[in-house]
Amino acid sequence: MQTEAESVDRSNIYVARVPWWRQTKWEASFAFLIFIAPMIIGLAIFTFLPIFWGTLISFSEARNTLDIGNWVGFDNYVDILSNPEFRDSLYTIIVFAAFIVPLTFFLSLGIALLVNSVGFGRSFFRSAFFIPTAISYVVASIIWKMGIFNGLPYGFANMVIYWFGSDKIIAWIGETDPPYYWLVLVTCRLWLQVGFYMIIFLAGLQEIDQSLYEAAYVDGAKPGWRTFWTITFPMLRNTSIAVLLLNFIAAFQAFDEFINILGGVGSSGNLSLARPPLVYLYQVAIGQQDYGRGSAGALILTALIIAITVVQGRIFGFGRRN
């Protein structure tokens, strides 16, 4: 009797306190779907759908229209790959990456080592190198184009040349022989991004076990070049790979400083000197409203970046860390 009543009671309590949608298996599934829904729906609409639609439109003739259906096979791909301006843009970005990636790597590593090696004022120096990261490419372009590398006599770079006793006035951006505009573009990006990579290197440096240096010291290796090459540099391997890959991917997507320093949104200015792929795609897709060719070019560039990233990863042995 008693047990029966108890069990009835319990089931009543159970039903009353835990409605079906609060039962563990249902609740978990509902909760999971609700929590992940914004991210999945967002990525579906703004990442997967564009890639899907972009692929379809890249096989369509789509000038001044966003619609697909006027199928032209691989014509857009053939067109854009045989276009000298597109091929020039690939060449331009390879030259740019060949300068900016190693320069950023060694400068940010060097500054990180310097900052890490001093005690007094360390956080001040760290802030000083890091704070340009807060500045946008547009603002930096204003400083570089109109302040430092202004082609008129009052530009700071021309002023420095004058102080060294030369009357020469260099048109830093328009001059093609020698191509000074590379100096402008590369130093601008260096200033903006070196602090960012320095922070990543500093994090890597602080993860190195100090007992390694103590052991080396006991063995007679004083802190210096030798411990750098035998301890620091090998221990920074994963950090170095991360810096190289991040920097490379960012360089291949250069747009802001090229369009602001060399040209303008409305005018192409000196952009013919060095037109990176994103600027070219911008002019084709947004300027000429040729979405078919623009999408084809975007997909080619995406594939290229992924391929080079994977190859770089293989060369540096990314994934071997496990």
Add this chain to the structure above:
Amino acid sequence: MQTIQDEQWGTLERPAAARTNALKWTTLAIRYILLIALTVVFMFPFYLIVRNALMTQPEITAFEWNWWPEEAQWGNFTNLFENSEIDMAKGLRNSAIIAVVNLVFQTLFASMAGYALARIPFRGKGIFFAAILLTLMVPSAVTFVPTYVVVAKLDGVNTLWGIVVPGLFSAFATFLFRQFYLDFPSEIEEAARLDGNSYFGVYWRMLLPNSLGIMAALGVLSFIGSWNAFLWPVIIGQSNDTQTVQVVLSSFLTAQTINLPALFAGAAVGAAPLVIVFLLLQRYIVQGVRMSGIKG
């Protein structure tokens, strides 16, 4: 042993110790000289922006270099907002809206998804995680043409939502939040569950308050990123009503006639909010950058 003794008893009047000390001080001096020289170089553009923003046009274009304005022209800043050619006030307003929306929702969506992936049992979870990780492979800026096509189809051109919404879904932040919540002690969470909290309650009462640090780090990075973004806003928000501060400054820079003091005053106004954010929240920004170091 010899070297260690030198290190410990460096003040002793021994020739070897004295030589080591001299070398040490010279090295240290060289390091500081290098650091100070580099600091001057890295600070120079900031100086230049302030100098030009406070000068008159003839002072800037003078043949002799003036290090500092004869009289600081604070009026350059008020003129900037009265200038009919550029709408700086609207640019600042649009950028502020975009950056705040980005900060709040990018962080919220990523932490929600990260919590679901780390803590809520679900069959087929792996597929969702794989789909999110897959998008990390795609270089975001390159896909701007296809994304433009989709946003244009949805009538998002020249709207603020068209600028901000496509950037709210960060697979990378989701990944970081997932890692963070995986490390969160499950005992606390189970205790909260036994107290009758739903998954939402656990998230809201336990996990959210305990992940404010990582939220600040990722949130401030997304704020900086969206304030400084140029490519996407210039494609989607060309109209006068939707220009961000970067687009306003860019069209000012490429205008036919350039008023240099106004241009630099505009650059200073556009950069100042972030410099302040940087100085105040540097700890979180450094943490956020370190986390992005593992992206490679």
